[in-house]
Amino acid sequence: MRTLLDWLDDRTGYRALLSDALYERIPGGARWRYVWGSTLSFAFFVQLVTGVVLWAAYSANAQGAWESVWFIQNEMLGGWLLRGIHHFMAQAMIVLLVLHLMQVMIDGAYRAPREVNFWFGLALLGLVLGLSLTGYLLPWDQKGFWATKVATSIASMTPIVGPAMQQLLVGGSEYGHLTLTRFFALHAGVLPAGVIALVVAHVYLFRRHGVTVPEKHAEKPDGMFWPDQVLMDAVASLAVMAAVLGLAIWTGGAHLGAPADPAEPYAAARPEWYFLFLFQWLKYFPAGWEVVGAQVIPGMIVGLIAAMPIIGRWRLGHRFNLGVGAAILAGIVMLTWLARAEDAADPDFVTAKAEADAAAERADELASSPMGIPAAGGLAMLRADPLTQGPKIFAASCSSCHRFEGHDGLGGVPTDPPSASDLAGYGSREWLRGLLDADRVTTDEYFGGTEHVRGRMARFVTRGLPQLTDAEREDLAKVILAVSAEAELPAQAGVDADDAETIEEGRELIASEAIDCVRCHTFRGFEGEDDVPVLTGWGSREWMLGMLHDPTQPRYYGENNDRMPSFGVEETLTRQEMELVVDWLRRDWYSRQPSM
Amino acid sequence: MTENESEPAGPAGEPRRSFLTSVGAAAVGALAALAPVAAGVAALLDPLRRSSSTEGLVRVTRLSAIPEDGSPKKFTVTADRTDAWATYANTPVGAVYLRRTDAGILALNTVCPHAGCFVGIAPDASRFACPCHKSSFDLDGVVNDPASPSPRDMDSLQVEVRNGDEVWVRFQHFLPGREEKTPV
Numbered sequence: 140m141r142t143l144l145d146w147l148d149d150r151t152g153y154r155a156l157l158s159d160a161l162y163e164r165i166p167g168g169a170r171w172r173y174v175w176g177s178t179l180s181f182a183f184f185v186q187l188v189t190g191v192v193l194w195a196a197y198s199a200n201a202q203g204a205w206e207s208v209w210f211i212q213n214e215m216l217g218g219w220l221l222r223g224i225h226h227f228m229a230q231a232m233i234v235l236l237v238l239h240l241m242q243v244m245i246d247g248a249y250r251a252p253r254e255v256n257f258w259f260g261l262a263l264l265g266l267v268l269g270l271s272l273t274g275y276l277l278p279w280d281q282k283g284f285w286a287t288k289v290a291t292s293i294a295s296m297t298p299i300v301g302p303a304m305q306q307l308l309v310g311g312s313e314y315g316h317l318t319l320t321r322f323f324a325l326h327a328g329v330l331p332a333g334v335i336a337l338v339v340a341h342v343y344l345f346r347r348h349g350v351t352v353p354e355k356h357a358e359k360p361d362g363m364f365w366p367d368q369v370l371m372d373a374v375a376s377l378a379v380m381a382a383v384l385g386l387a388i389w390t391g392g393a394h395l396g397a398p399a400d401p402a403e404p405y406a407a408a409r410p411e412w413y414f415l416f417l418f419q420w421l422k423y424f425p426a427g428w429e430v431v432g433a434q435v436i437p438g439m440i441v442g443l444i445a446a447m448p449i450i451g452r453w454r455l456g457h458r459f460n461l462g463v464g465a466a467i468l469a470g471i472v473m474l475t476w477l478a479r480a481e482d483a484a485d486p487d488f489v490t491a492k493a494e495a496d497a498a499a500e501r502a503d504e505l506a507s508s509p510m511g512i513p514a515a516g517g518l519a520m521l522r523a524d525p526l527t528q529g530p531k532i533f534a535a536s537c538s539s540c541h542r543f544e545g546h547d548g549l550g551g552v553p554t555d556p557p558s559a560s561d562l563a564g565y566g567s568r569e570w571l572r573g574l575l576d577a578d579r580v581t582t583d584e585y586f587g588g589t590e591h592v593r594g595r596m597a598r599f600v601t602r603g604l605p606q607l608t609d610a611e612r613e614d615l616a617k618v619i620l621a622v623s624a625e626a627e628l629p630a631q632a633g634v635d636a637d638d639a640e641t642i643e644e645g646r647e648l649i650a651s652e653a654i655d656c657v658r659c660h661t662f663r664g665f666e667g668e669d670d671v672p673v674l675t676g677w678g679s680r681e682w683m684l685g686m687l688h689d690p691t692q693p694r695y696y697g698e699n700n701d702r703m704p705s706f707g708v709e710e711t712l713t714r715q716e717m718e719l720v721v722d723w724l725r726r727d728w729y730s731r732q733p734s735m
Numbered sequence: 736m737t738e739n740e741s742e743p744a745g746p747a748g749e750p751r752r753s754f755l756t757s758v759g760a761a762a763v764g765a766l767a768a769l770a771p772v773a774a775g776v777a778a779l780l781d782p783l784r785r786s787s788s789t790e791g792l793v794r795v796t797r798l799s800a801i802p803e804d805g806s807p808k809k810f811t812v813t814a815d816r817t818d819a820w821a822t823y824a825n826t827p828v829g830a831v832y833l834r835r836t837d838a839g840i841l842a843l844n845t846v847c848p849h850a851g852c853f854v855g856i857a858p859d860a861s862r863f864a865c866p867c868h869k870s871s872f873d874l875d876g877v878v879n880d881p882a883s884p885s886p887r888d889m890d891s892l893q894v895e896v897r898n899g900d901e902v903w904v905r906f907q908h909f910l911p912g913r914e915e916k917t918p919v
Contacts (some may be wrong), residue, residue, distance in 0.1 A: 406866035
């Protein structure tokens with residue numbers, strides 16, 4: 140073994156290199172305050188390792204990015220932890236960079252001959268921020284999509300070259316496949332290569348100049364990099380890793396929002412927390428001052444920091460630099476706090492955040508369903524989901540007349556009173572019982588806002604039904620079961636099967652003398668009148684779609700139709716939109732817990 | 736140093752360097768690197784050649800779907816879209832607000848002219864409000880708050896009513912963060 144190593148050393152000279160690297164004398168001895176640079180190297184190394192493994196499972200295109208990240212997060216063994224470490228270590232790097240910069244400033248370690256190394260450090264800070272910015276988009280979820288749009292919009296404001304710069308960054312005029320391929324090339328190729336090159340130069344210059352020892356420590360005996368300082372570095376790195384692991388496990392890893400959708404508003408768009416101060420900053424610049432706020436002033440502040448080595452030469456320069464550093468830090472902390480406080484106090488933002496979380500959870504629920512993510516992608520999956528789309532379509536196209544549990548489908552309450560029935564539970568036994576309740580039929584829940592409140596049906600319910608005998612009342616209950624069974628609601632399938640015999644009775648009793656629905660309504664074998672809704676298949680998918688398509692057909696309200704638009708005939712809703720809203724009303728959607 | 740050992744110790748101490756050889760080395764090296772660099776730069780700059788994929792007017796909805804009372808309503812714009820290597824038929828590409836005004840149908844792009852967020856309708860439906868940097872616009876899309884960071888009004892789009900009641904819109908995006916409307 141010894142001979143082999145001798146041979147290797149003879150051919151490579153590795154021992155001298157190793158000894159140079161490890162047996163560096165540290166004037167004044169090893170100290171805890173020198174650990175920041177090493178923890179940063181460690182953090183970067185963790186990012187390289189986790190990043191390459193993530194890369195091995197990631198697909199950089201608009202129909203594969205969210206999908207592959209979902210797969211990493213939820214299906215791959217330990218994928219959530221891997222992503223969590225990468226996510227939180229990125230944030231730890233920002234914190235460590237700021238600490239490192241603060242330590243360098245306080246110790247005056249930027250002064251001659253270390254100016255160039257200070258600038259390398261600032262460039263590294265820029266590259267790491269660039270890595271964060273590009274990494275935020277890669278999962279292609281709503282959060283990353285909208286936050287990054289703001290960032291590229293700011294880039295486009297640059298005088299003269301801005302529009303071209305944005306187009307090159309985005310890979311075209313709109314976000315799409317090429318945006319991801321380009322951001323990924325930056326995130327996993329260009330920027331890490333830049334970081335490696337600069338770290339090598341940074342460490343080389345650092346070794347050339349050595350640590351900056353305060354005078355009071357200059358008398359202490361020298362220490363050795365190995366093992367004295369390395370032990371401290373290792374302990375600090377372990378502490379960083381423990382904190383990151385703790386965060387990753389505690390939070391369950393990095394959050395993944397709903398798939399990015401340019402057609403879907405996202406009112407909770409916020410950058411990562413360490414960019415919040417810039418976000419807040421932008422609010423204070425009125426029209427015409429965007430470039431000043433987003434580029435000129437931040438650029439001047441960075442320029443001021445870069446000039447610190449030169450300013451530091453003057454007598455009070457160092458103190459001035461410390462003052463500037465403290466002011467910048469205080470400003471950043473204050474702006475971040477303001478951004479947080481304003482959002483927390485803004486009910487619209489809180490609602491938007493809750494909606495975003497709900498959409499994210501729904502996307503996850505659908506992706507983990509037996510159907511899985513279709514080849515067309517997560518966005519197509521969400522767009523074809525009745526639970527996601529139904530309420531929006533209802534709020535946009537139905538809620539000017541109808542209500543759903545008293546609201547517009549999305550929880551809002553329109554100012555005008557409803558002019559048509561509340562459709563929550565339409566087709567169910569419960570809904571039908573309400574309709575046939577003399578006290579409820581003329582309320583806003585049913586016919587209250589419609590012409591039908593003066594119609595034959597309302598008259599029958601308010602005057603005829605209260606006169607039923609107890610026995611007839613029992614018959615009516617069976618008829619309700621029979622008519623509701625026509626809807627074939629998935630949620631009612633179980634009880635409908637249990638009550639098959641009662642339903643069979645109800646189908647005959649519907650023609651009994653006291654009830655006699657079929658005097659007007661058509662039901663199975665019984666022929667009713669035209670322009671009165673047919674009860675055969677009442678509330679079924681086919682029946683409801685037909686109603687939406689054209690309620691003026693004789694099988695629905697015909698000439699008696701009261702203001703209900705023909706969404707299909709007028710093409711105000713597409714076939715798919717009608718299906719989505721009908722499936723939503725019928726609660727016919729995938730759910731992780733089978734509905735009762 | 737090992738390098739010195741191999742150098743012939745001439746009278747001048749160092750071997751002669753020919754100016755022509757230096758120029759030649761640099762030129763030949765540059766020539767060798769030219770082709771891959773040129774090809775790489777060309778490919779990187781390719782997006783500059785491409786203009787917006789949505790051109791011309793697209794059918795958005797029917798007149799009857801726009802509220803009679805003049806309140807704005809959001810409509811998803813679906814159009815054929817080519818995104819790099821993939822062509823999507825009839826896919827959602829964005830959204831517009833449509834509302835009836837005395838001058839006809841008003842179409843506003845939902846993208847904020849400030850920094851590109853999705854402008855929403857305020858809960859009381861009295862104005863448009865951007866959820867990001869708090870720009871505020873009236874229902875005509877005009878900035879109505881001096882503290883709004885938006886440099887211009889919301890981007891109105893060309894609207895045509897065709898075949899009696901079909902609403903067609905020229906769905907365009909404009910550069911954010913500047914006073915003038917420059918199509919992307």
